[in-house]
Amino acid sequence: MSLTDPPSIADTPHSATIYGRKLAVAPMLDWTDRHCRYFHRLLSPHALLYTEMVTSAALVRGRQLRLLEHDPAEAPVALQLGGSDPAELAEAARLGAGAGYHEINLNVGCPSDRVQSGEFGACLMRTPDRVADCVKAMQDAVATPVTVKCRIGVDDQDPEIALQVFTEAVQATGIRKLIVHARKAWLQGLSPKENRDIPPLDYPRVFRLKQDFPDLEIILNGGLTTVDASVAALEHVDGVMLGRAAYHDPYILAQLEHALYGTALPSREQILQRMLGYCETTINAGTSLKHVTRHVLGLYQGQAGARRFRRVLSEGAHREGARPELMLTAMPSASPAAESQA
Structure with a gap:
């Protein structure tokens, strides 16, 4: 899989x-x-x-x-x-x-x-x-x-x-x-x-x-x-x-x-990647992205870039036409300034 x-x-x-x-x-x-x-x-x-x-x-x-x-x-x-x-x-x-x-x-x-x-x-x-x-x-x-x-x-x-x-x-x-x-x-x-x-x-x-x-x-x-x-x-x-x-x-x-x-520890990025398909299906069924992503906001709690992750996801998911890829954009690794945003 x-x-x-x-x-x-x-x-x-x-x-x-x-x-x-x-x-x-x-x-x-x-x-x-x-x-x-x-x-x-x-x-x-x-x-x-x-x-x-x-x-x-x-x-x-x-x-x-x-x-x-x-x-x-x-x-x-x-x-x-x-x-x-x-x-x-x-x-x-x-x-x-x-x-x-x-x-x-x-x-x-x-x-x-x-x-x-x-x-x-x-x-x-x-x-x-x-x-x-x-x-x-x-x-x-x-x-x-x-x-x-x-x-x-x-x-x-x-x-x-x-x-x-x-x-x-x-x-x-x-x-x-x-x-x-x-x-x-x-x-x-x-x-x-x-x-x-x-x-x-x-x-x-x-x-x-x-x-x-x-x-x-x-x-x-x-x-x-x-x-x-x-x-x-x-x-x-x-x-x-x-x-x-x-x-x-x-x-x-x-x-x-x-x-x-003893199971393998997935990265936070891997978890977000696996959420993409679910979000796509949910949006196609008529549910707004914000209803899913509100549960994901704490994923980077305590990590560098956590504040930016929450802000990008919170603001972006409420916009009309928001797509699942927003989660990837919000990832701390997507921002070169992530360290200063924690």
Whole structure:
């Protein structure tokens, strides 16, 4: 396969199972859309990718099936659902499985006001039996693996107790994987953005959870920003999930892929070359280049010429008739003054 060819399913080590994967990219609202996931797949062939959270109501009541669109080359990719009604989640899971997703994940971690008003997301940490009912309904509806992403607790809960009780309830359904954001969620007093930073990280609590539930695959999420920290965490848990670090500095995915799987480390330029065909196809389908390239802006984070890369790509992609070759023009190597633009 040439560097300009898009990857095919055969080129992606996705297999039928989503278990045993050491690396994942977190579901992030407004960020991990299908264009972002295609880009991330080029950086890491082995990572498990997640959609933005899709509410069960949007799929079942709103019939917004366009939310399920994805490229086969993204595989393996998981659909994250938000909801709290077992029957509705079961139907949403059926739609997701029918669309070809490899995992159906239930969101029990989002702290936004909209999610709370719908009685799902992080507030479900208070009702583990209800979560278990939702999981069981989804499992009965599909053969696709069902998983849960949660916090270590909410508000005044004691994570030592709350996370234990929660995990016991969901494990009783036969679930095999739990993704844990190693922070509490404060549903009162903190904004969703503040909930990503202010509550302190508690990795040791997640590590103890793995010790208490050795047969459950535990994936650590929250605050992982370097290759070294991610590799070190894997001494205690089964996998790591990166969020904002993977978006703002996406090349870390290629570096982690290399560290964890020994695969060849592609250059940033090679990644851009491989994006050309996808961008061409996307533009021909009626999507503006800017909707793809906004996810690529961090590729040169920390490198000489990064500022110029972001500026050329941001300004150029918004112009009418912008073509994929703009990415090559934006590359630092395309500018003799790249060093002074960093």
